[in-house]
Amino acid sequence: MSSQDAQPDSLQRFLLKGAPVRGEIVSLDGAWRQVVERHQLPECVRDCLGELSAAALLLAASLKFDGSLVLQIHGDGPVALLVVECDAVGSFRSTVKIREDATIAEDATLTELVNVNGRGRFVVTLDPRTRTPSRQPYQGIVPFEGRTVADVLEHYMTRSEQVPTRLWLAADGSRAAGLLLQRLPDEGGHASAGSTDPDGWNRLCLLADTVSRDELVALAAPDVLRRLFWQEPLHGFDQRDCRFACRCSRDKVIAMLQMLGREEIESILTERESVEVHCEFCNLAYRFDAVDAARLFVPGAHHTAPDIPQ
Numbered sequence: 001m002s003s004q005d006a007q008p009d010s011l012q013r014f015l016l017k018g019a020p021v022r023g024e025i026v027s028l029d030g031a032w033r034q035v036v037e038r039h040q041l042p043e044c045v046r047d048c049l050g051e052l053s054a055a056a057l058l059l060a061a062s063l064k065f066d067g068s069l070v071l072q073i074h075g076d077g078p079v080a081l082l083v084v085e086c087d088a089v090g091s092f093r094s095t096v097k098i099r100e101d102a103t104i105a106e107d108a109t110l111t112e113l114v115n116v117n118g119r120g121r122f123v124v125t126l127d128p129r130t131r132t133p134s135r136q137p138y139q140g141i142v143p144f145e146g147r148t149v150a151d152v153l154e155h156y157m158t159r160s161e162q163v164p165t166r167l168w169l170a171a172d173g174s175r176a177a178g179l180l181l182q183r184l185p186d187e188g189g190h191a192s193a194g195s196t197d198p199d200g201w202n203r204l205c206l207l208a209d210t211v212s213r214d215e216l217v218a219l220a221a222p223d224v225l226r227r228l229f230w231q232e233p234l235h236g237f238d239q240r241d242c243r244f245a246c247r248c249s250r251d252k253v254i255a256m257l258q259m260l261g262r263e264e265i266e267s268i269l270t271e272r273e274s275v276e277v278h279c280e281f282c283n284l285a286y287r288f289d290a291v292d293a294a295r296l297f298v299p300g301a302h303h304t305a306p307d308i309p310q
């Protein structure tokens with residue numbers, strides 16, 4: 001298949017018959033290009049962000065969790081932050097912060113981008129949609145470990161979830177894709193009585209190791225599964241759509257400006273005609289001229305100025 005053919009933005013889950021092994025494959029096409037078009041990124045940075053986006057959707061789909069999952073790589077190199085937010089039903093948004101005056105080699109590795117002095121961090125945040133005393137946000141922070149986004153995630157999953165998890169990720173300017181395999185915990189910590197395929201986990205991982213990044217990103221998800229696992233009894237397929245969706249709004253920006261306070265806003269307006277806030281995820285610009293700004297501090301005022309897509 002040519003890499004120009006449009007494919008659905010989707011995530012598919014599957015099981016291996018007779019073995020406590022589950023898998024997921026995600027393929028982002030138009031949804032990933034919506035991220036690419038909103039940021040001017042060096043290719044190596046863009047591809048890492050694509051891999052992290054695919055990984056976030058895979059992880060979110062593997063959790064029994066209603067809320068948002070945020071994956072962040074905090075870097076000590078030219079890239080200060082890679083961040084992806086997504087929910088369990090396939091909406092995501094992604095962005096990058098590059099340090100001012102940073103120089104980035106065309107073929108820089110992830111380590112060269114975010115772990116130059118060994119102070120990179122990987123942060124996972126789970127924020128439940130509704131908070132209760134037993135359902136509070138969770139944050140896990142681990143040192144940056146590994147050479148690729150997949151390595152970093154695998155290390156995290158091994159440390160925190162103690163569920164053996166493998167990931168294969170790839171991205172370019174058109175697509176982002178990922179495959180996840182997970183060995184489900186056996187009942188009581190022993191080989192599950194119902195398991196008739198004790199070697200299933202190792203076999204699927206060996207097969208998945210034969211996929212190249214080019215194949216993963218260029219082939220449609222069903223073709224990747226056929227290419228890798230054509231002899232394997234996969235079943236239990238279910239599919240969901242994925243989409244780029246930003247959660248910014250003029251109301252949220254207004255609340256932020258109100259927090260800054262009237263004095264701060266007035267001081268900005270002595271230097272320029274309007275206060276402008278850019279959403280770092282979708283690049284939408286929210287502008288407030290002197291009249292809009294004055295209304296920020298009038299109780300009950302309506303704020304109706306249009307937002308300007310960049």
Ligand SMILES: [Zn+2]
Nearest residue numbers: 246248279282
């Ligand atoms: Zn936005």
